[in-house]
Amino acid sequence: MKPPRDKRRPSKARPGQPAQAAFRPLPGGAAPRARSAEAAAPKQAPAHAPASPRQPVPRRTGALPAENLPLILEVLPNADYALLDSGDGEKLEQYGPYRIVRPEGQAIWRRALPERDWANVDAVFTGDTDEEGIGRWRFPRQPLGETWPMTYAGLSYLGRFTSFRHVGVFPEQASHWSHMEGLIRAAHRPVKVLNLFGYTGLASLVAARAGAEVTHVDASKKAIGWARENQELARLSDKPIRWICDDAMKFVEREARRDSRYDLILFDPPAYGRGPKGEVWQLFEDLPAMADLCRQILTPKPLAVVLTAYSIRASFFAIHALMRDTFAGMGGRVESGELIIREKSAGRALSTSLFSRWVAR
Numbered sequence: 605m606k607p608p609r610d611k612r613r614p615s616k617a618r619p620g621q622p623a624q625a626a627f628r629p630l631p632g633g634a635a636p637r638a639r640s641a642e643a644a645a646p647k648q649a650p651a652h653a654p655a656s657p658r659q660p661v662p663r664r665t666g667a668l669p670a671e672n673l674p675l676i677l678e679v680l681p682n683a684d685y686a687l688l689d690s691g692d693g694e695k696l697e698q699y700g701p702y703r704i705v706r707p708e709g710q711a712i713w714r715r716a717l718p719e720r721d722w723a724n725v726d727a728v729f730t731g732d733t734d735e736e737g738i739g740r741w742r743f744p745r746q747p748l749g750e751t752w753p754m755t756y757a758g759l760s761y762l763g764r765f766t767s768f769r770h771v772g773v774f775p776e777q778a779s780h781w782s783h784m785e786g787l788i789r790a791a792h793r794p795v796k797v798l799n800l801f802g803y804t805g806l807a808s809l810v811a812a813r814a815g816a817e818v819t820h821v822d823a824s825k826k827a828i829g830w831a832r833e834n835q836e837l838a839r840l841s842d843k844p845i846r847w848i849c850d851d852a853m854k855f856v857e858r859e860a861r862r863d864s865r866y867d868l869i870l871f872d873p874p875a876y877g878r879g880p881k882g883e884v885w886q887l888f889e890d891l892p893a894m895a896d897l898c899r900q901i902l903t904p905k906p907l908a909v910v911l912t913a914y915s916i917r918a919s920f921f922a923i924h925a926l927m928r929d930t931f932a933g934m935g936g937r938v939e940s941g942e943l944i945i946r947e948k949s950a951g952r953a954l955s956t957s958l959f960s961r962w963v964a965r
C-alpha cells in the first residue's frame with residue numbers, strides 16, 4: 605500500500621493501526637460519545653508519514669472574549685428521537701419508528717424500565733467483529749433494511765445501521781443545529797457556513813434550509829454519498845451546498861491561502877482520523893492549528909465558530925481555554941460545556957460530548 609502523500613502532520617498512532625482502532629466500537633468504553641470516522645477509514649491504514657515540523661500556531665493578542673461556562677445543552681425526548689432508558693452498560697433509544705439497543709459505557713447505573721421493554725425492540729448492536737456492516741446488528745422482530753426514514757424538525761433524512769454502532773445521526777448535535785439556525789435567520793443577510801467533519805450532513809441541511817450557502821467537508825466518500833442522499837430526501841437539492849471530500853486541515857489551509865471566508869464554522873473532529881489520502885488527524889496535536897485557521901477564514905462580520913469534541917481525555921475547560929485564546933481580540937463570548945441527552949424513563953443525563961463555541965454577540 606502506498607504511503608500517504610501528506611507529510612505535514614506527524615502521528616503518534618501505532619504503525620499499521622487502522623483508523624477505526626482509535627474509536628470504541630465495542631461495549632465497555634467509558635469515554636463520552638465514542639463516534640467513529642468509520643466511513644473515512646481506509647480498510648487498511650497506509651504507513652505513516654515521517655514527522656515534519658508543524659507550522660507554529662500564532663499567539664493571539666487582545667482582550668479575551670467574555671465567557672459563559674459551564675453551559676449544559678440538553679436534548680429532550682421528542683417525537684423524532686428519545687433516549688428511552690439506560691443502564692447496565694447499554695442504552696435504549698427510539699429513532700423514528702425503531703427502538704434500538706446499543707452499548708453505552710457510561711451507563712453504570714441500573715435500568716429504570718423493566719426487562720420486557722428492553723426485549724421488545726427492533727434492533728440490537730451486537731458488535732460481532734466476524735461480521736461486516738449490518739451484520740453487526742441483530743433484529744429480534746423481523747429483518748430490517750440498512751436504512752429507514754427519520755426526521756429532524758420536519759427535515760427528512762435516513763437513519764442507518766452502520767458497522768460501528770452509529771445510526772447516521774448524533775441526536776445531541778440538535779442543540780447546535782437550533783442555535784446555528786437561529787443565528788442564520790437572525791442575520792437577515794447572506795450567510796456562508798462551513799461544516800468540517802460533516803458526516804451525513806444534518807448540520808449542512810439545517811443551515812441550507814435556514815438560507816445559508818454551505819460548504820460541507822468530510823474525508824469519507826461514503827459519508828458524502830449518504831449526505832447527498834439526505835439532501836435529496838430533505839428536498840433541498842436546489843439549495844447551495846458544496847459537498848467536498850477532503851482532509852479538513854488541508855481544506856482550511858487552502859481556504860486561508862485562497863482568501864475564502866465564512867460567517868459560521870462548525871467543526872466536530874474525531875480524536876483520531878484519516879483524510880482521503882491517509883492524512884493523519886490527531887486532535888491533541890492538530891486542534892490548536894485548526895481553531896486558528898478557522899479564525900483566519902472568518903468574514904469581517906462573523907457569527908460563530910462551534911467546536912465539539914468527544915472520546916478524549918480532557919475537560920471542556922481545555923477546549924474553552926483554547927477557544928478563548930484563539931479568539932482573543934475578536935470580542936464576543938466563548939461558551940463551553942457538555943452536550944447531554946435527557947433520558948425519558950428516569951430523567952438521567954447522558955453526556956455525549958464536550959463543546960466550546962465562540963459567538964460574535
Ligand SMILES: C[S@@+](CC[C@H](N)C(=O)[O-])C[C@H]1O[C@@H](n2cnc3c(N)ncnc32)[C@H](O)[C@@H]1O
Nearest residue numbers: 639641644801803823824851852872877878879
Ligand atoms: C463523528 S463524525 C462528525 C459528526 C457530524 N458533525 C454530525 O453531527 O453528524 C466525524 C467525521 O469526521 C470525518 N473525518 C475523520 N477524519 C477526517 C479528516 N482528516 N478530514 C475530514 N474529515 C474527517 C469522518 O469521516 C466522520 O464523518
